[in-house]
Structure formats: structure tokens, C-alpha cells
Amino acid sequence: MLQVIDLSQELAPGMVVYPGSPQPQFRQVATIESDGYREMMMTLCTHHGTHLDAPAHLIAGGLTVDQLAPASFVGEALVLDFTRPDTATVDVQDLRPYEAIISGHDFVLLHTGWSKFWGDRRYFADYPVLSEAAARWLVAAGLRGVGVDTMSVDAPAAAGLPVHRLLLAGGLVIVENLNNLAALPHHSFFFSCLPLRLKDGDGSPVRAVALLS
Numbered sequence: 001m002l003q004v005i006d007l008s009q010e011l012a013p014g015m016v017v018y019p020g021s022p023q024p025q026f027r028q029v030a031t032i033e034s035d036g037y038r039e040m041m042m043t044l045c046t047h048h049g050t051h052l053d054a055p056a057h058l059i060a061g062g063l064t065v066d067q068l069a070p071a072s073f074v075g076e077a078l079v080l081d082f083t084r085p086d087t088a089t090v091d092v093q094d095l096r097p098y099e100a101i102i103s104g105h106d107f108v109l110l111h112t113g114w115s116k117f118w119g120d121r122r123y124f125a126d127y128p129v130l131s132e133a134a135a136r137w138l139v140a141a142g143l144r145g146v147g148v149d150t151m152s153v154d155a156p157a158a159a160g161l162p163v164h165r166l167l168l169a170g171g172l173v174i175v176e177n178l179n180n181l182a183a184l185p186h187h188s189f190f191f192s193c194l195p196l197r198l199k200d201g202d203g204s205p206v207r208a209v210a211l212l213s
Contacts, residue, residue: 005180007147009049052174077210088129118177129163132163
């Protein structure tokens with residue numbers, strides 16, 4: 001039987017958002033009691049919660065969510081464990097031991113354990129990030145995307161978001177604010193991070209899942 005593991009954070013009032021981003025709004029516009037059906041109106045940013053960055057997020061003329069083929073958001077994935085206390089930056093030397101097993105995969109998910117701070121002020125600071133050299137290495141690996149269980153692949157004070165730019169310019173998508181990566185196996189699995197089909201979208205919230213046979 002196929003096992004589906006949810007890798008997404010919950011969208012809810014008062015949730016964690018990137019500093020400076022407006023809080024999402026949720027309003028009930030119809031109820032079963034008064035209207036015979038239930039409907040809610042949401043005001044969300046494209047990068048709220050577990051979300052995907054398309055190249056258009058930072059690259060002028062880059063592909064938007066709706067311009068990317070659906071296959072860009074699904075494929076064989078591998079989770080790499082970087083939960084060590086001393087892992088402040090994932091660099092090329094940290095990735096190189098996995099070079100052989102990364103080959104042939106579409107996505108690499110970096111498990112740092114930082115999702116345990118979701119909802120806490122610590123989530124916003126000192127989280128592990130990718131180095132620029134590591135970003136170039138991942139682009140050269142021929143991946144479709146990279147996922148992290150932190151708020152960003154760049155440090156909070158990184159001017160110009162250089163790691164984002166390297167990955168997106170290299171044709172990769174970025175999935176941020178992943179959750180529950182500790183539940184993933186240490187072997188290949190099928191990963192899906194399908195976004196909403198937003199016209200001209202620079203990104204989208206996703207329901208990221210792993211499918212295990």
C-alpha cells in the first residue's frame with residue numbers, strides 16, 4: 001500500500017511568515033447553518049507557509065509558476081541529514097560524499113531539524129543555509145529542485161539573496177518551510193510539491209508530500 005507522508009506546515013491565522021510579509025487573513029463567507037454550505041475567503045502571499053519559489057521570484061524574465069511544466073514539481077527525491085549541531089552552512093564538502101547517490105534524482109531535501117522551531121522566534125535566526133558554492137554544485141547536479149526545512153536557503157541578512165539567485169537562474173525550483181523530514185527514509189522516494197496554477201506566479205504555497213511504496 002502506498003504511504004503518503006505530509007511534509008507541509010499548516011496555513012492558519014497567526015502563523016509564521018517571513019519578516020515583513022503580511023499575515024494571511026481567513027474569513028468565513030458562508031456557513032452550513034445560514035447558507036447550506038461552507039466557504040472561506042483567504043488572503044495569502046505566494047510565499048506563505050510551505051511554498052515554492054519559481055525563477056520569476058528573483059530573475060527578471062524568469063519562468064513563472066504557470067509557465068513551468070507540472071513535471072518540474074514532482075520526481076525522485078533524496079533527503080540528506082544535516083542535523084548536526086555544527087551545521088551552520090551546508091557547503092560543497094558536506095554534499096560531495098552524497099554525489100554518487102544524488103545522481104539520477106530530481107530533488108534533494110536538506111534535513112536540518114530547524115522545523116522544530118516553527119512558531120518560535122528562533123525560527124527566524126541562525127538557521128542553517130546553503131553556501132553559494134554548494135548552490136552551484138547542486139545546479140551542476142542536474143536537479144529539478146532543492147527543499148529545506150528552514151525559512152530560506154539564504155541567511156536573513158544576505159544582500160540580494162545570492163543562493164536563491166544561483167538556484168533559480170540554474171533552472172531549479174526552491175521549496176522552503178518543509179516539515180517532518182525526520183519521517184523520511186534514507187533511500188529514494190517520490191516527492192511532490194505541486195503549486196497552484198497561478199498566472200504570472202512568482203511562487204505558490206504547496207502541499208508537499210513524499211510517497212513511499
